[in-house]
Amino acid sequence: NKQTILQQLQQVRVLPILVSDDVDQAIRCVSALAANGLPVVEITLRTPNALTVLSEVVKACPDVVVGAGTILTAAQLDAVRNAGAHFGISPGITPVLARAAGESGLPYFPGVGGASDLMLALEHGFNVVKLFPSDVVGGVKMAKALGGPFPDVRFCLTGGVTLDATPQLLQQDNVLCVGGSWMCPAGLIAANDWQAIGQLAAQASAAGRVNTA
Ligand code: 3PG
Numbered sequence: 323n324k325q326t327i328l329q330q331l332q333q334v335r336v337l338p339i340l341v342s343d344d345v346d347q348a349i350r351c352v353s354a355l356a357a358n359g360l361p362v363v364e365i366t367l368r369t370p371n372a373l374t375v376l377s378e379v380v381k382a383c384p385d386v387v388v389g390a391g392t393i394l395t396a397a398q399l400d401a402v403r404n405a406g407a408h409f410g411i412s413p414g415i416t417p418v419l420a421r422a423a424g425e426s427g428l429p430y431f432p433g434v435g436g437a438s439d440l441m442l443a444l445e446h447g448f449n450v451v452k453l454f455p456s457d458v459v460g461g462v463k464m465a466k467a468l469g470g471p472f473p474d475v476r477f478c479l480t481g482g483v484t485l486d487a488t489p490q491l492l493q494q495d496n497v498l499c500v501g502g503s504w505m506c507p508a509g510l511i512a513a514n515d516w517q518a519i520g521q522l523a524a525q526a527s528a529a530g531r532v533n534t535a
């Protein structure tokens with residue numbers, strides 16, 4: 323459920339984002355991430371085969387918490403739930419999608435770029451949100467500024483996040499976690515270099531733990 327997923331994100335604090343259209347490569351990539359300290363992953367709906375990739379990863383990696391990202395429509399939300407996703411994430415928020423997510427019961431994190439998006443999210447009961455694209459809309463400064471009027475909201479900073487930036491971003495009180503695709507570069511996936519991906523995951527995992535008391 324949502325509480326469990328929040329606890330896990332709060333523990334690892336780094337959410338790797340995978341863009342892959344190949345079931346076998348996705349399973350190997352997710353396994354390498356999980357084996358190196360990143361047991362919660364997001365698989366984006368950005369490839370034609372993404373729903374199949376998602377459902378096969380869920381089946382093959384029962385110990386991994388698998389989220390679906392890039393959910394843009396209520397139909398996609400239904401589809402990822404049927405594919406077995408444990409949670410859903412969007413880059414933004416619309417009233418239609420927020421309502422559908424609330425009714426679906428699937429743990430869900432809408433995306434926000436500023437205060438108005440956040441007010442819409444809160445109207446639908448979502449107080450953990452993805453700040454996207456984080457590096458463009460202000461990152462940790464934005465999270466800090468929004469913490470004034472919205473003290474109960476927590477953010478997952480995503481978009482342009484790097485390994486080097488991670489420890490500092492995670493220092494901000496209302497930043498729950500960071501998300502990013504840097505641990506799963508397309509070149510390493512294409513080369514089937516799971517060892518290198520495992521190393522990137524281990525570094526990211528260590529960066530996520532730097533500020534954990
Ligand atoms: C996303 O889907 O949120 C982005 O791909 C993450 O951004 P990044 O690729 O810059 O890490």
